[in-house]
Amino acid sequence: MAQYKAKDIAKVLQISTAAVSLAINDKPGISEATRQKVFDYLRQLGADEMIPQRSAAISRNLALVIYRKYDKHNVPYVEHSFLAQLMEGINQACRKFGYNLLVTYVVKQTSFEAATANIEQCDGFIILATEMFTEDLAGFIPTGRPFIVLDSYFEKFDFDCIVINNVQGAYAATTHLVRQGHRKIGYLKSNLTINNFLERFEGYRKALNTYDLTFDSSSVFVLGSGIDSSYLAMKEYMTEKPDLPTAFFAENDQLALGAIKAFKEAGLRVPEDISVIGFDNLALAEVSEPGLSTVNVPKEQMGLLAIERLVSKIRERRSEFVKIEIGTNLVERASVRKLN
Known part of the structure; x- marks a missing residue:
């Protein structure tokens, strides 16, 4: 192998x-x-032989582990256009830094073997932890590799994490309904329990308290996990x-769109008879009839970061x-009407 001079x-x-x-x-x-340059x-x-052994061993691979708590009969929250846009940001950043991306799905009921095999080939990894709780992290802690937890936060652990400000988003959505004259504001709740939804409920309740509106548990409607089941x-x-x-404020756009379909079938007009606002700003929200007011999450930016x-x-x-x-x-x- 040719040796190249430092001055050249x-x-x-x-x-x-x-x-x-x-x-x-x-x-x-x-x-x-x-150094990396x-x-x-x-x-x-x-001239890889000129790179120090520690750095030559770098695989140029990163792993994305998508954790699914729920089985195939449920519609995972992270699927559809949310995941597609998130992946766009991740792939863009991988290209920028010259890394390959290995993607693994892990379902709670299965072992971590497939994910571990990918992680062992990589310099670091990201866990898409939307459906994950503290007890689900145990399989990933002893890997010894740098990692980022994406879309969930765990106070118990000292991990890097990147999350949506769900409380702020839900608060803003509910406040918007209040400012449009609504005083009886319901909540469309998923039948899946994830941290994002718990935080959105917190933001909804916080807005009601701010405007001295009474929370009524009978106005919480538990729906499904996707459009069809929510409908x-x-x-x-x-x-x-x-x-x-x-x-209604809905925990995500899928719940909102499913509910709107049911309202229409029952003869109710949106927004003339009932207003609905969602969360996530999925592609379907823009093309639905009526167009769905929603909370936008900069999904590509999350992936890039x-x-x-x-x-x-x-x-x-960095430690x-x-x-x-x-x-x-x-x-x-x-999808939101201003009341007189």
């Missing part, structure tokens, strides 16, 4: 010869970004001719832990 590499990369020498000899004194160039030259559940409620609120933070932990050997909350914004469409 330095000239091409427009850095000092000393910096190249420090990188090749695995010495401190340069930034990790500069040298290593990446050596790989392009096919069927609301259809069943409608046969009982309930005293409906003038507006997760990879950026993970790569930072790998390359810069501190951070919790990053992603803010949301309200998207007003046509």
